[in-house]
Amino acid sequence: MLGRDDELEAIASVLHGGALLLTGATGSGRSALLEAAAERATVSGVRVLRGAGSAFEADLPYAGLHQLLWPLRGDLDGLGPAHRDALRSAMGLDAGPAPDRLVVATATLTLLTRAAPVLLLVDDLHRVDPASATVVGFLARRLDGSGAALLGTTHTGGELAGIDSLTVGPLTEDAASALLTACSPDLAGRVRQRVLAAAQGSPLALHELPAALTGAQRTGTRDLPDPLPLGPRLTASYAARLSALPAPTRRLLLLVALDGPAGPATTADLADLERTDLVTIDGGRVRFRDPLARSAVVALAPPGERRAAHTVLAERADRPERRAWHLARATVGPDERVAGLLMRAAHTHRRRGDAAGAFAALVRAADLSPRSADRSRRLAEAASVRADVDLRGVSRLLGDARHADPGRCGSVPAAIASAHLVLNDDGDVDTAHRLLVAALDDRDPAHIDALQALLTVCAFGGRDELWAPFHDAVARLRPGPPTLLALGASLVAAPARATPGDLALLDDLIGRLHDEVDPARIVAVGRAALFVDRMPACREAHRRVVRDAQRGGAVIAVVRALVNLCLDAVRAGRWAEATRLAAEGQALCAAHGYQMLRWPLRFGVALVAAGRGDEETTQDLAGRMLRWAAAHGARSVARAAHHALAVAALGRGDAEQAYRHAAEVSPSGTLATNAPLALWSAIDLVEAAMRTGREAEAASHAAALGQVAPLSPRLALVAGAAAASVEPSSDRFAAALAVPGAERWPFDLARVRLTYGEWLRRHHAASAAREQLAAARHAFEQLGAVPWTARAEAELRAAGATPAAGPVTLTPQEREIALLAATGLTNKEIGQRLHLSHRTVGAHLYRVFPKLGIGSRAALRDALSVRGTTTA
Incomplete structure (x- = not known):
């Protein structure tokens, strides 16, 4: 109960x-x-x-x-x-x-x-x-x-x-959701939302509505009818009330039911309708008291009456797409005129961000198509749209398209849908690339969609040879590429080469996002904005995409919105939020088959783990990313793994490993044109190069970073810090720290303060060093960046800061590991004694270091004896 x-x-x-x-x-x-x-x-x-x-x-x-x-x-x-x-x-x-x-x-x-x-x-x-x-x-x-x-x-x-x-009122939202889960655990997410909305907290409806659906409808591979069909008990509960009504009243109710919850009625009709107790009337508009009554009216009407009602409503329709839908439901056999109207309706739905509505219109248009070639193309286009909603069912639609016209060669929409399947099945970047390049045809209405899909494939592949056909095809467009495609060709492919014109165009699009209704356009703007640090201005529009996910929008747009928000949260130091967003996105990927999009979400988790010193998670995720990238030709996924590993290595003080990983993202002295992550990892390479005596490499990379400093305040901050690291001076560091808006990037800012504090200490400016180091330590503590906190604390001690008085509280396992490490045992040897992995031992030690105010295991013995420990 x-x-x-x-x-x-x-x-x-x-x-x-x-x-x-x-x-x-x-x-x-x-x-x-x-x-x-x-x-x-x-x-x-x-x-x-x-x-x-x-x-x-x-x-x-x-x-x-x-x-x-x-x-x-x-x-x-x-x-x-x-x-x-x-x-x-x-x-x-x-x-x-x-x-x-x-x-x-x-x-x-x-x-x-x-x-x-x-x-x-x-x-x-x-x-x-x-x-x-x-x-x-x-x-x-x-x-x-x-x-x-x-x-x-x-x-x-x-x-x-x-x-x-x-x-006994309706169940609360939480109770209704729990009951539906208990009764029908197999429902797809979007189907659950429709059932919950229709049931309105009615326990009987929560039992019966799912039972009235087919297996394909329950799993989301077939669209749901509107209204939802009722089960036998619900139908029977309304049948007696409806059968007692006069025929004219029933026909009026049917018109209201088929025209949606706010159907029209004349003044003379209102009294009869209101007496049914099934509807309410407000300002001459008729609304059903509950969605179940609407479903019952439709379910109990004979098919002929339903078709006649749709014909009447088509004549009354105030919008072309509503007229097309009513005509489609009133039509029994093939009818190209109606099918054409539905195609225009489908394109209207897509422009409004209603992918589910577009898909339903395309499928119905295919059903009404007299010619097999038209039916085949419309099914292929439906498959292409379906791939943005849920990958399940796309293969069946492509098969139906081939069966409808066996002699027809593959169409552009079919290639787009097939590329989606290939990418998200075995992740074969090269096969998806070949499919799309072979299908490009600037005479085809879906040509731009194919180029957008190719842009995604090239971005995942991250290789010059993949980008070349894309850029060639974009250059051939006349009079020129659409705005979003043009921005993708520059800011997604090679943000380091962005021009002032690119940035001005991007800023203009960002300024218009509050009025944008198409989620695909919103996330495309966010993708272009991400690596030039303009995602903060896109956050609210992206959150709107996520909030509106159940209104028929493309699920893939929701996942991509979560990717953009997750990576933005990482850069902005909101690490707990980033982890939550990544989990939400990965759950959607698993539910709807978008396996490729798991990797940028896992990258976000790996970056957070690297910053926090969670070596086990970082190594595990990065290892999986590297193995998958090598097997599937996804160079960008490999670069993401190396970036996370570089951050982790710098945190634990292993500059040599950090340099090797950062150089895999982009070689020293250049910001790879096909590697947007080069803009994020550049400061890692400069720092690691300086710490390993590679001054020339550091200088050349700092110079490359300086070329992109105008792109954003964050890049100005890290470019200034890189220049100051290569040719240190207080003025250079101060100029970097004075960049307007630098506080929006707390991890980057804290790293700059740490580097500046280290330089000041080495140049015997202890008081100024303590100021910078204390600020860095506080920021790292707020972020939960354990190894970085330990580094700042160690520098503070070296600069003469007095450690906090009193014993330190360690967990029993932390204390045991610290005592064993103080005897000189390696992480592997400690792990063997305590039956832990060496990565878990390392993670515990990196939590111990900042508590003891030290930066390395060499200081453990003295710290444990001087400060003492208590057990939590």
């Missing part, structure tokens, strides 16, 4: 004497609460007597009382003669004149009192015959203290005077 704690508590209060009437709408769970009461009463040793109202017995006097008292018929002889005879006559056990109702009622009360403890359950009291209802009302007002209890149910508005009632 999910979400019914209050109702169960109220029921429990009357189980040993008293009466309660449960009221509510059909399907609210009133009867289920009676069953729960029966179970609780039986466990408590209370005898349960049952009765239920029935339309077939409503004219039989005392039929309901007969149901209730039949189990007690053997006790009738223990009553006084008057009471015994009245009940035997009322129950049909003896022939005779109709007994007095008051006598029957008092006899029943006496019988129940003697049989106590006893619980009477009366379901659908509004359908019980009047004689029995009179007795029930009499009992309900006199059971207190008798040991007998009464629970009844009735529809809303069927309350009885003098009896306490409790309205």
Whole structure:
């Protein structure tokens, strides 16, 4: 009984004497609460007597009382003669004149009192015959203290005077979601949302609506009908009410139901419609009281009436796409005119970001296509759109397209859908690339879509030979490429080469995002903005894409929005948020088949782990990324892994490893044109090069970084720091720290302060060094960047800062590992003794270092003896 704690508590209060009437709408769970009461009463040793109202017995006097008292018929002889005879006559056990109702009622009360403890359950009291209802009302007002209890149910508005009632309302959102999960755990996410919205918290609907769907509809591989079909019990519950209405009223209700929740009606119609109690009328607009009533009206209308209603609504339609849909539903056989209207409707849906609506229109257009070639192309285009919503079902659609016109060569939409499948199945970048390049045709309306898909493939591949056909195709476009494609060709392919014109165009698009409704355009702008550090201005639009995910938008756009938000959160130092967004995105990838997009999300997690000193997670994720990238030709995924490994190596003080990894992202002296991550990893290479004596490499890379400094404040910050590292001076470092907006990038800013503080300490400016190092340590602590905090703390001690007084609190495992490390054992040897992996040992040590105020294991022995430790 999910979400019914209050109702169960109220029921429990009357189980040993008293009466309660449960009221509510059909399907609210009133009867289920009676069953729960029966179970609780039986466990408590209370005898349960049952009765239920029935339309077939409503004219039989005392039929309901007969149901209730039949189990007690053997006790009738223990009553006084008057009471015994009245009940035997009322129950049909003896022939005779109709007994007095008051006598029957008092006899029943006496019988129940003697049989106590006893619980009477009366379901659908509004359908019980009047004689029995009179007795029930009499009992309900006199059971207190008798040991007998009464629970009844009735529809809303069927309350009885003098009896306490409790309205059983709809389930809360959380309870409804939990019940749906328990009843139908296999529903796809978008299907769940439709069912929850239609059920409106009705337990019966939550059971029946999923059961009325096909297997393909439940898993999301087939679109859901509108409205959702009802199960047998829900249909039956509305059938009697609808069949009693005049035919003209039913036709009006059907028009309202088919035209959506706010269908039209004339003034003369309003009174008849309002009397049905199925709708409400506000300002001349008609709305169903609940979505289930709308579904029932459609389900119970004969097919011919539904088609006639759609024809009427097509004539009234105020928008072309609504007219197209109504005509499509009124059409039985192939009709190219209607199919063409649906194609235009599909393109309108796509422009508005309604991928699910576009897909449904394309499939229906294919069904109505008289020519096999048109049917084939429309199915292929449906597959292409479907790939943006859910990859499941795309293969079947492509197969249907081939079957519709076996002699037809592959179309551009088919190539786009096939490339999606290839990328997200085995991740074969080169195969997806060949499919798209071979299909490019600037005469085809889907040509731009194919180029956008090719842009994604090239970005994952990250190799010059992949980009060349893309750039050639974009250059051939006349009069020129669309804005977003042009931006992708520069800011996604090679942000280091972005021109002021590119940035101005991007800034203009970002300024328009608050009015943008197409999620694909929003995430495309975000992708272009990410590596030139303009994602903060795109956050709200991206969050809107995620919030609106259930309104028919493309799921792939939601995942890409989460990727952009996740990586932006990493750069902005909101690491907990980045981890949460990555988890949300990976769950969507798993549910909808977008395996390729797992990698940028895992990259975000790896970067956070590297910053925090979680060596085990960093090494695990980076290792998986490198293996997968090598097997599938995805150079950008490999670069991402090396960037995370470089950050981790710098944190633990291994500059040689850091240099090797950073050089894999982009060689020293250049910012690789096909590697956007070069803009993020450049400072890693400069720092590692300086720490390993590679001054020439550091200088050449700092110079390359200086060329891109105008692209963003963050790049100006790190470029200034790189220049100051190569040719140190207080003025250079101060200029870098003075960059406006530098505080928006707390990890980068703290690293600059750390480098500056280290230089000041080495040049005997201890007081100034402590100021910078203390600020760096505080920032690293706030981020949870454990190894970096340890580095700053060690530098602070070397600069003469006094360590915090008093013992340090370590966990038992941290203390044990620290003591073993202080004896000179390696991480591997410690792990063997404690049955831990060497990475876990390393992670514990990097948490211990900042607590003890040290930067390396060589200082462990002194720190443990000088400061002492306590166990948490």
